[in-house]
Amino acid sequence: MPTIKTQAVILKKTDWRDNDRILTLLSPSHGRMEALCRGCRRTKSPLLAASENFALGEYVLFSSNGRLTVTGCMLADSFYPLRQDYDLLKYASYILSVSEIVSRDGEPALELFTLLTRSLSRLAYKNMEPRSVTGAFLLLLAALEGWRPRLSHCVLCGKSFEPAGLPLFSIAEGGAVCRSCPRPLTGVIPVSPREIIWMKDVLLVGIEKTACPPEDTPLRLLMSYIESRLERRPPAAKLIP
Numbered sequence: 001m002p003t004i005k006t007q008a009v010i011l012k013k014t015d016w017r018d019n020d021r022i023l024t025l026l027s028p029s030h031g032r033m034e035a036l037c038r039g040c041r042r043t044k045s046p047l048l049a050a051s052e053n054f055a056l057g058e059y060v061l062f063s064s065n066g067r068l069t070v071t072g073c074m075l076a077d078s079f080y081p082l083r084q085d086y087d088l089l090k091y092a093s094y095i096l097s098v099s100e101i102v103s104r105d106g107e108p109a110l111e112l113f114t115l116l117t118r119s120l121s122r123l124a125y126k127n128m129e130p131r132s133v134t135g136a137f138l139l140l141l142a143a144l145e146g147w148r149p150r151l152s153h154c155v156l157c158g159k160s161f162e163p164a165g166l167p168l169f170s171i172a173e174g175g176a177v178c179r180s181c182p183r184p185l186t187g188v189i190p191v192s193p194r195e196i197i198w199m200k201d202v203l204l205v206g207i208e209k210t211a212c213p214p215e216d217t218p219l220r221l222l223m224s225y226i227e228s229r230l231e232r233r234p235p236a237a238k239l240i241p
């Protein structure tokens, strides 16, 4: 099949030669793909907007000798407000980098694609707190990847928690830990009961329906958690306060 037509979002762009770019795309049906986009840095190129980070559209790719070339794109959204607000751009860039690291070549990624594009849309258009949107993205990504944190029982001794008694979190073990745990408490970090409730509620009803306030988002904890599972820290992480 020499031509592929697929929805995709641009995860990464790398300038190539004078006017070209190598694009990393995420497609719901084909997973992560790399494709050459010729001439897209020329100001009059019809692929100029389609070769930017965050661009979402229906891409047409030509396959030859195992290499893909972008030959067309019907752009659906460029999430333009992300480029106008540096604060939003920092969080969106982090989400994009994490998606690039976690996605796999040729492996369908409908759920990740949906989570990513919805998160970008929330940042760009819905005036939602970027820390909460980013935290929810990381938490739901953890669930997708099989790293859903355990929040109702101590991940070390298995004891169930009182609603207000969840003081620690183990990044390595992936869940909450009781402070009086009989197991040795190594590598645990503090987490507040409100942060545990935020995570439980967002997993249950999603970020748009949760009644938990944005300031309860345990963003630092979730960044550390995901980065430990990815064994990588995206460069954009250092931009996030």
Ligand SMILES: [Zn+2]
Binding pocket: 154, 155, 156, 157, 158, 159, 177, 178, 180, 181, 182, 183
């Ligand atoms: Zn315990």
